[in-house]
Amino acid sequence: MKKVLCLGAGLVARPYVEYLSNHGFHVTVASRTKSKADKLINGCKNAEAITFNIAKDDTLLEKLVKDADLVCSLLPYTFHVKAAKVAIRHKKPFCTTSYISDEMKALDGPAKEAGILLLNECGVDPGIDHMSAMKIIDQVHDSNGQIISFTSFTGGLPAPDANNNPFGYKLSWSPRGVLLAGRNSAHFLKDGQEVIIPGADLFDNCEEMEVPNMGSFEGYPNRDSLSYIEIYDIPETKTMLRGTFRNLGWCRTLKKIADLGLLDIEERSFEGMTYADLLRELVKDGEDLTEAVAKTCGVDPGDEVISRLKWLGLFDDRVIPSKAATTLDALCHLFEEKLQYEPGERDMIVMHHEFIVKYPDDKKRITSTMIDYGIPHGDSSMSRTVALPVAIASRMILDGRIKMTGVHRPISPEIYNPILDELKQLGISLEEKEFDI
Numbered sequence: 166m167k168k169v170l171c172l173g174a175g176l177v178a179r180p181y182v183e184y185l186s187n188h189g190f191h192v193t194v195a196s197r198t199k200s201k202a203d204k205l206i207n208g209c210k211n212a213e214a215i216t217f218n219i220a221k222d223d224t225l226l227e228k229l230v231k232d233a234d235l236v237c238s239l240l241p242y243t244f245h246v247k248a249a250k251v252a253i254r255h256k257k258p259f260c261t262t263s264y265i266s267d268e269m270k271a272l273d274g275p276a277k278e279a280g281i282l283l284l285n286e287c288g289v290d291p292g293i294d295h296m297s298a299m300k301i302i303d304q305v306h307d308s309n310g311q312i313i314s315f316t317s318f319t320g321g322l323p324a325p326d327a328n329n330n331p332f333g334y335k336l337s338w339s340p341r342g343v344l345l346a347g348r349n350s351a352h353f354l355k356d357g358q359e360v361i362i363p364g365a366d367l368f369d370n371c372e373e374m375e376v377p378n379m380g381s382f383e384g385y386p387n388r389d390s391l392s393y394i395e396i397y398d399i400p401e402t403k404t405m406l407r408g409t410f411r412n413l414g415w416c417r418t419l420k421k422i423a424d425l426g427l428l429d430i431e432e433r434s435f436e437g438m439t440y441a442d443l444l445r446e447l448v449k450d451g452e453d454l455t456e457a458v459a460k461t462c463g464v465d466p467g468d469e470v471i472s473r474l475k476w477l478g479l480f481d482d483r484v485i486p487s488k489a490a491t492t493l494d495a496l497c498h499l500f501e502e503k504l505q506y507e508p509g510e511r512d513m514i515v516m517h518h519e520f521i522v523k524y525p526d527d528k529k530r531i532t533s534t535m536i537d538y539g540i541p542h543g544d545s546s547m548s549r550t551v552a553l554p555v556a557i558a559s560r561m562i563l564d565g566r567i568k569m570t571g572v573h574r575p576i577s578p579e580i581y582n583p584i585l586d587e588l589k590q591l592g593i594s595l596e597e598k599e600f601d602i
Contacts, residue, residue, distance in 0.1 A: 166190065166211065167190050167234040167235075167563050168190070168191045168192075168193065168234050168235075169185050169190050169192045169193070169233060169234065169236075170195060170229050170230060170232075170235070171192055171193065171194045171195065171237050172195050172219065172236065172237065172248055173194075173195075173196060173240040174196035174198070174202040174205045174214070175239055175240075176337065176545070176547070176548055177239060177288075177338075177547065177548040177551040177552045178194065178205055178239050178548075178552065179544060179548060180544050180548050180552035181239065181552035181553075181555060181556045181559075182205060182212055183208075183209055184552070184553060184556035184560075185211075185559060186206075186210055186212050189211070190559075190563065191211045192206075192211060192212045192213075193212070193229065193232075193233070194206055194212060195214075195216075195217035196215075196217060197218045199215065202214030202215070217229070219240060219244045219248065220244075226251055227251060227254075227255075230248070230251045230254075230255050231257075233257055234257065235259070235562060236248060236251075236257055236260070237259070237260045237261070237555060238259070238261045238263075239262065239552075242264070242266070245266070245269060246269055246272070249283055250272065250275075253276055256279045256280060257281060258282045258284070258563075259282070259283045259284070260284045260558060260562070261284075261285050262286070262287055262288030262289075262291075262292060262552075262554075263286070263291075264286055265285045265286060265572060265574060269572060273571045273572040274571075276572055277571040280570055282567060282569050282571070282573060283571065283572045284558055284562070284574070284575065284580075285573070286574035286575065287554050287558050287575050288550070288551040288552070288554060289321075289516075289550035289551050289554070291574065292550075292551070292554045292555070293535065293550060293554060293588070294407075294518075295574055295575055295581070296554070296575050296576070296580075296581035296585055297516070297518065297533050297581075298315070298397060298518055298533070300582070301518070301520060301531055301533060302315075302399060302520075303578060305520070306398075309524065309525060310524045310529075311401045311522065311524075312399040312402045312520055312521075312522060313402060313404070313522065313523050313528075314402060314403060314519070314521035315397070315399065315404065315405055315518070315521075316407075316408075316518070316519045317406070317407045317408070317516070317517070317518045318374065318382075318384045318407070318408045318515075318516070318517055319514065319516040319517075320410025320514070320515050321338070321514055321546070321547045322334065322335075322411070322513055322515060323510070323511075323512055324512060324513040324539070326510075326511065327507075327512070328412065330503070330504065331476050332412075332414075332415065332418065332473060332504060333411070334411065334415060334504060335504050335505060335510075335512065336500065336501065336505060336506075337506075337545055337546075338547065340497045340500035340501055340504070341493065341494075341497050344422075344428055344497065345428070345430075346409070347367060347419050347422075348364045348367075348423070348428055349387075349388050350362060350363050350364045350367070350388070351367060351385075351387060351389075351408075352388070352389045352391050353391060353406040353407070354391055354394065354402070354403065354405040355404055356403055356404060357403045357404075359391070367385060368417070368423065369416075369420060370385060370386065371383045371411075371416035372384055373413070374517075376515055377598075379515060379536060382410040382412060382515065383410070383412070383413055383414075383415055383416050384409065384410055385408055385409055385416055386407070386408045386409075387407045390406050391405060393405055393407060396574070404521075410515050410517075414473075417470060418469075421462040421464070421474075422474075422496070424462060425444070425448070425458070426447045426492060427447070427479075427493070427495075427496045428492070428493050428496070429492040430491045430493050431491060432490050432491055433490070433492070435485040435489055435495060436487070438484065438485050439482045439483055439485065440478055440479050440481050440485060440495070441454060441479075441480055441482050443485065443492070444458055444479055444480065448460075448461045455471060458474065458480075459471055476503070477500075477503055478502070479499065485498070506545075509541045509542050510541070511538050511539040511540070511541055512538070512539040512545045512546050513537060513538045514535065514536075514550050515535070515536055516533075516534065516535040516595065517534045517535075518531075518532065518534075518595075519531070519532050520532075520533075521602070527601070527602075528602040529599050529600065529602060530599070530600045530602055531598070531599050531600075532597070532598045533595045533596070533598075534595060534596050534598075535594065535595040535596075537550055537593050549591075549593065550593060553588060553591060553593065554575070554584050558575065558580065561580075561583060561584075566579075566583070567579060
């Protein structure tokens with residue numbers, strides 16, 4: 166029986182372990198918190214859990230990788246390169262669902278020399294977005310067509326039946342990651358013009374977008390879209406824009422949260438300070454806190470943004486937790502407390518691509534849309550759509566069906582076609598439509 170080493174036992178790990186154990190592989194889940202790993206493997210027939218801290222346990226990492234046939238890192242992205250280097254040393258293939266960093270890219274040569282594949286970006290976003298886009302791009306190019314415009318937006322959101330708080334959002338991954346994403350600048354191509362949006366202006370640049378059968382969402386641009394012109398091999402395109410979906414009102418609210426200074430990551434003390442005290446310190450104006458915050462935000466005191474901040478607890482006279490070391494930490498604590506899914510509630514993933522395609526004799530608009538829901542009292546959509554692509558890829562590598570070496574993302578037909586086909590069998594698919602222009 167071939168052995169898989171799964172580093173990490175976080176929110177998305179269970180479908181990965183369950184899929185591979187059900188397909189006859191032995192999975193070792195290595196986690197800093199063994200109780201989490203024990204809970205995760207409950208019911209899986211070919212799995213074991215061990216205590217492991219990648220920041221400290223170098224000797225154990227060497228042993229675990231040496232004993233495995235494949236390594237998958239579902240740890241925070243900062244640890245992927247460390248694990249990948251050990252995988253190269255022991256000539257074991259390696260997978261992640263995270264973006265390829267410059268440090269990971271630098272391992273391409275060593276991985277090829279070792280004769281192994283380092284497969285990254287094999288989750289949902291990045292992952293399913295790449296695969297579903299490349300399927301259409303390759304079909305268009307094979308039909309002598311050109312991609313004139315490509316836009317792609319994805320969001321992890323509460324299903325409509327669970328969308329019951331003022332933020333229109335619930336946490337399916339780290340609140341810190343969700344909030345820090347609002348500090349990133351964006352770089353994309355629109356109608357032949359390069360556009361750069363500083364992080365401070367990101368939430369001023371969202372637009373309302375319609376998704377078939379789902380209504381309207383807000384879409385705002387993700388970091389660097391321009392690099393995907395080369396990655397997707399569409400030098401002909403005049404528009405390349407990748408972004409994030411949120412429910413209406415999110416961008417305006419997060420913009421005001423940023424304007425207030427609540428995303429600050431400078432370390433400081435909050436000893437004895439309440440959330441209301443923190444707001445008073447940030448606005449430094451006026452006796453009435455509601456009016457002072459509204460004035461700083463440039464809105465009326467009765468505005469829905471102020472209502473959302475009150476619902477979150479920012480106006481409360483309760484002490485900020487002692488573990489908070491930054492203003493962002495204090496905010497994250499409220500997000501973790503108020504934006505959780507209740508038992509039985511469903512999340513959903515919404516993904517929507519739009520292509521403008523030029524053929525020798527006509528033009529088409531092609532859409533590709535995925536609406537996927539979590540399973541009540543079961544796996545979330547986020548965990549399934551992140552974990553199952555990399556689980557299927559892991560199985561394909563172990564079965565010898567992927568022969569590539571070096572650092573890759575799943576943009577080749579030999580990877581994306583089988584993964585998309587199997588995801589469809591597992592109930593995860595995109596609906597493609599074509600329209601005349």
